Amino acid sequence: MNAQYSTPADADHESGSPEVNRRHGAAPDADARFGAPSEANRRRHAPSAVHQQHSAPEDVMNQQYGPGADSIRNPRQGDHVPSTPPPVATPMPGSEPAQEAPTSRFETRPGGDGWPVPPETAPAGRQVAVPSRVPVPVFPDHAGALERIGVTADDFSSRRVVPPRPPVAETGLRGALHRLSFGLVALPPGPREQARQRAVETVRRNFGGLRQITVVNPKGGAGKTVAVLMLAMTFGRHRGGYVLAWDNNETQGTLGMRAQQDFHVRTVRDLLRDLDHFKGPTGRIGDLSQYVRAQGGAMFDVLASDESATAGEMLTSQAFGDLREAVSRFYKLIVVDTGNNVRAANWQAAIDATDQLVVTMSARNDSAETAARMLDHLEQTGRRDLVRGAVSVVSMPAHRKDVDLPAVQRHFAARTRAVLLAPYEKLLDSGEPIRYDSLSKASSGAWLRIASAVAEGL
Secondary structure, eight states: OTTTTOOHHHHHHHHTOHHHHHHTTOOTTHHHHHOOOOHHHHHHHSOOHHHHHHSOOHHHHHHHHOTTGGGSSOTTSOOOOOSSOOOOOOOOTTSOOOOOOOSOSOBOOTTSOSOOBOOSOOOTTOOOOOOSOOOOOOOTTSTTOOOOTTOOHHHHHGGGOOOOOOOOOOSHHHHHHHHHTTTSSOOOOOHHHHHHHHHHHHHHSOOSSOEEEEEEOSSTTSSHHHHHHHHHHHHHHHHTSOEEEEEEOSSOOSHHHHSOOOSOOOOHHHHHHTTHHHHSTTOOHHHHTTTSEEOGGGOOEEEOOOOOTTOOSOOOHHHHHHHHHHHTTTOSEEEEEEOSOTTSHHHHHHHHTOSEEEEEEESSHHHHHHHHHHHHHHHHTTOHHHHHTOEEEEEOOSOOTTOOHHHHHHHHHHHSSEEEEEOOOHHHHSOSOOOGGGOOHHHHHHHHHHHHHHHHTO
């Protein structure tokens, strides 16, 4: 075996030349001082060519690949593994057993980044085995790394998730400082602005389908029409349209009079006459614009009731159901204005289709008492849950003289989910078509809070 794989290095070793002695760390005159070893001992302890091939010292690796070449090799390209393991050297009698060489020159230190790092430098004279394959850390995001088992598209798409930016004040003194500093001073919003942002987010949330808000009070002048228009305006502006204000008065209503006028004067009676056109697959929202009145920047439409005092028969529950089925194909939120007759068939049909009930009243005792008796009627007819989840809106008069507001608030707070106040607005009390852009900030903010409370029940 040795004769077959003999190399020039073996010949030099057998001859005991000074070059070999110098290479193995022996003094030039070692043979002279201690006597030359016998030929048998030299052949017994001489390393074979195969052992030299797999146990080459680091200087040979450095000469071929440069310093540190064995630590920067591509870990995915494994070294050649011989089919026959290298022979193990037999220790000489009387010598100490040799310590086992580490199987790898790499280790993974705790707390690191997962990549193998070289251990401490081996003592001089000890030969370290070169690993046949270095363990590869598994990081799917690293180029050229192996994919781990169980990786899905969610792991990849999660990298694109951007955390939301911290909110910055837009109104008040903090907002003014942010604008004057050209964005250098970014203060968080104050408590009032934070409350408004939460109300807007509640109004904008997805309701999961068609929802109907019904505004009720049997007494005239209780603020039903104004509440319908203000709720529809608030939801329309913050949700981007698809909101309908519907006057379901059994006779003559005032919703069309208080809303902005359009190019036509068609009412719910005209839509009911042509309803067959919207039941089939040919009905389009563009065709429906001939029957509803767009409110411009308020971002909602109005379906007015018959404005003639000599109208024909009253609407039935079947007519209400057919109209609701038709308009529900084009709108996501319907705000229904009701009449004053709680026994009317269309009034009862509107209550049965209600998702959120809104009870309006003025701060006067007669308006509040009429609303309280209506709640008694609803509870007696099996609609107790609808009453418990209702929102009560109290419209404030121009003067608070002879107004017992605490008593009104206590009564309806005990019977409904929330009681909110709507401040007095001369523009809303004039009886003229409402100019939505001319509303005061106090009224807009109050109706935003009312719409947020209504949205919580949807």
